[in-house]
Amino acid sequence: MSELSKKQLAGKNLRRLIKESGRTQQDFADEFGTDIRNVNRYINEGISKVEVIQEIAEFFKVDFGELFMDE
Amino acid sequence: MKNAKKISEYVEGIFDQYGMDKYQFFFEYNEEKDAVCDIPLFPNGEPDAKTLDRISTHLGITQEEILAMDPAAAERYWVKYAFFPLYNEFVDVWRWHAQFRGDKPSYEELLLNAIFGGDRSLHRKRYNLNRIRKRMIDKLKEIDQIIPGTFHENAEITNFKVKTETIVSFPQCTAMVRSFLGMVERLKILFYRAIKEELPEEDRNELNFLASYLNATDTFLPSTAVTYDTVRKLRTVYEEEQKSDFYDYVRIRSHFAYPLWRCQEFFDDMGLVQEYENIFPETKGELRQFAMLISKFYCEFIWSDAKPITFPLEQEQELLELDLMFGEDDLPLSERVKEPTHIYIDKTPEEIGDDGKYVKRILDATAVSSKGGLSVPRRKRVSGAEYHDAQVRRLDALRKDGDK
Numbered sequence: 001m002s003e004l005s006k007k008q009l010a011g012k013n014l015r016r017l018i019k020e021s022g023r024t025q026q027d028f029a030d031e032f033g034t035d036i037r038n039v040n041r042y043i044n045e046g047i048s049k050v051e052v053i054q055e056i057a058e059f060f061k062v063d064f065g066e067l068f069m070d071e
Numbered sequence: 072m073k074n075a076k077k078i079s080e081y082v083e084g085i086f087d088q089y090g091m092d093k094y095q096f097f098f099e100y101n102e103e104k105d106a107v108c109d110i111p112l113f114p115n116g117e118p119d120a121k122t123l124d125r126i127s128t129h130l131g132i133t134q135e136e137i138l139a140m141d142p143a144a145a146e147r148y149w150v151k152y153a154f155f156p157l158y159n160e161f162v163d164v165w166r167w168h169a170q171f172r173g174d175k176p177s178y179e180e181l182l183l184n185a186i187f188g189g190d191r192s193l194h195r196k197r198y199n200l201n202r203i204r205k206r207m208i209d210k211l212k213e214i215d216q217i218i219p220g221t222f223h224e225n226a227e228i229t230n231f232k233v234k235t236e237t238i239v240s241f242p243q244c245t246a247m248v249r250s251f252l253g254m255v256e257r258l259k260i261l262f263y264r265a266i267k268e269e270l271p272e273e274d275r276n277e278l279n280f281l282a283s284y285l286n287a288t289d290t291f292l293p294s295t296a297v298t299y300d301t302v303r304k305l306r307t308v309y310e311e312e313q314k315s316d317f318y319d320y321v322r323i324r325s326h327f328a329y330p331l332w333r334c335q336e337f338f339d340d341m342g343l344v345q346e347y348e349n350i351f352p353e354t355k356g357e358l359r360q361f362a363m364l365i366s367k368f369y370c371e372f373i374w375s376d377a378k379p380i381t382f383p384l385e386q387e388q389e390l391l392e393l394d395l396m397f398g399e400d401d402l403p404l405s406e407r408v409k410e411p412t413h414i415y416i417d418k419t420p421e422e423i424g425d426d427g428k429y430v431k432r433i434l435d436a437t438a439v440s441s442k443g444g445l446s447v448p449r450r451k452r453v454s455g456a457e458y459h460d461a462q463v464r465r466l467d468a469l470r471k472d473g474d475k
Contacts, residue, residue: 006218021441030447031440033356050214050221051413055363061438068217 007046010053010067015043017060032059079112081140085130088145089155091284092326096126128298131280133272148280154250161241162329198368198422203233207370207416214414227375230411234371235418236364238426238433244336248343251331255350258287258297259317265302266309275299286324291461295469297321304472308464319451325351332358335429341445344436349448358445359437366423366430367415379407 018028025043029036032055047053047067057064086093094107101108113122123134130137136144149155208228215222241247261278264270270278281287282296289295289305297320302309314320331337331347332354338344348354363369381404382390394401423430438444453461 021439023439023441027447028439030352031355031444033353033359049413050218051369051415054415055359058363058434059359059437059439061442064214065217 006068007048009070010047010056011043011045013067013069014039014047014056017056017062021060032056075113075117078118078137078140081145082112082126082130082137085132085145088149089284090158091130096129127276128279128300129283131276131278131283133276148277148284152250152254154247154254157243157247157250158331160243161247161331161334164241165239165329165333198233198235200231200233203368203370203416204228204231207368207372207414210414210416223374223376225376228372229375231370231372234364234369235367236361238335238365238429239333240425241334241336244331244334245340245343248331248337248347252343252346252350254281255285255323257281258285258321258323262297262302262317262321265299266306269303270299278302286326287321288324289465290318290320290322291458292465293322295465301469305465305468308468312461314451316451318448323350325353330354330357332361335426338429338432338436341432341436345445348445352447352450355437355445355447358433362430362433362437363415365426366434367417369413370416371411371413373409373411377409377412379404380410381407 018025021028023031025039026036029039032039042052047056053067054064057067083093083097085091086096096112098107098109100106112126113119118138123137126137127134131148132141132144135141208222211222258278258281261270261274261281264274265278279298282298287297289297289301295301309320312320332344381387391401420427435443436445440446
């Protein structure tokens with residue numbers, strides 16, 4: 001699987017985690033402490049930075065690898 | 072003139088004592104010099120009515136007290152709110168203990184130990200940076216299994232840096248935060264009372280001081296503090312709007328260089344943490360980053376074969392336009408700084424040490440609210456048109472009152 005698709009997978013899983021937590025993307029932005037534009041970018045373009053994925057995993061209390069699950 | 076100097080020193084002393092921003096009183100931006108420059112408190116060299124009124128409103132003390140340089144007036148809120156002396160103590164504790172260093176002694180420590188002997192450390196925490204680096208390499212290899220290309224097999228790690236935080240103990244933290252919340256509560260009470268009735272001088276002054284100190288401004292006029300006069304001028308607007316939440320009228324902005332949550336005891340009472348969060352919704356995000364840094368090392372480095380930094384197409388275009396505007400050539404890609412890599416490395420129990428029992432508590436508090444994390448208060452979001460209307464209503468009310 002190419003790096004680009006890994007990025008996209010992380011974005012797709014972020015969207016799933018937000019939905020599963022019963023939150024909107026704006027709620028997530030507020031709780032996580034980031035701008036809604038960043039959240040939109042993560043979801044639509046993917047997440048390439050390892051440290052951001054680590055932070056998201058910690059926030060949702062999931063394993064790092066779960067952000068790369070392909071259903 | 073001599074008197075003006077003494078009064079100016081008295082006023083500056085109050086600003087310093089409470090740690091209040093002196094901008095526009097003692098210094099301001101000078102457009103010609105393109106720099107922030109000192110300015111005299113009294114532009115004419117003598118105490119004038121306009122300046123005295125500004126200071127009096129900002130500091131919540133009367134003009135007579137300012138002219139008399141009354142020491143009791145300067146101390147009034149310091150004595151009333153335990154928060155102020157405690158916050159001063161807290162900052163001292165934090166500055167001293169929260170530093171961390173690598174395992175090599177600093178020059179000061181070498182000197183100290185050469186003079187007095189022994190093995191003194193000036194820092195509470197010391198970490199072995201070589202071990203952290205080794206663990207970072209292992210982590211990069213581990214992540215490489217999930218995201219190929221994370222580990223650069225034939226490249227060197229350069230410019231390696233580590234950032235982390237420790238959490239200090241400040242036993243009076245709860246008393247400090249409670250007193251702070253008490254100030255916010257008092258502001259609310261005085262604000263609502265000022266809408267309904269004229270306040271006695273003592274309460275007017277206190278409302279003025281709290282509005283300045285807490286950076287409390289009207290929600291729709293972000294540079295207008297909710298001082299007594301402003302609230303009175305806007306009272307009809309406020310009454311007509313019938314908002315249920317205080318924060319729909321007022322915004323309080325944190326200005327602390329050392330936020331109150333930077334100590335262990337803050338997390339002893341999660342109800343208190345939530346109360347603080349309700350005033351400053353951005354706290355959860357800040358706490359989350361703090362939690363990451365006390366539980367982990369944030370490592371930064373540059374792979375020797377890293378690619379130069381590039382930005383999304385839209386931003387690249389903006390940068391190009393800026394270069395054109397300033398008549399500069401676009402920097403060739405090869406000359407740009409190389410992209411740094413960032414990664415978190417978990418601390419071992421030994422590295423976490425005394426912070427251990429608080430780390431889990433803070434990580435839990437900053438997790439998603441559906442899994443027990445703090446909830447972020449929802450401030451009412453208004454459309455651009457609603458915001459504009461609310462702003463116009465306020466400006467009209469302020470103008471009308473000014474015409475009287």
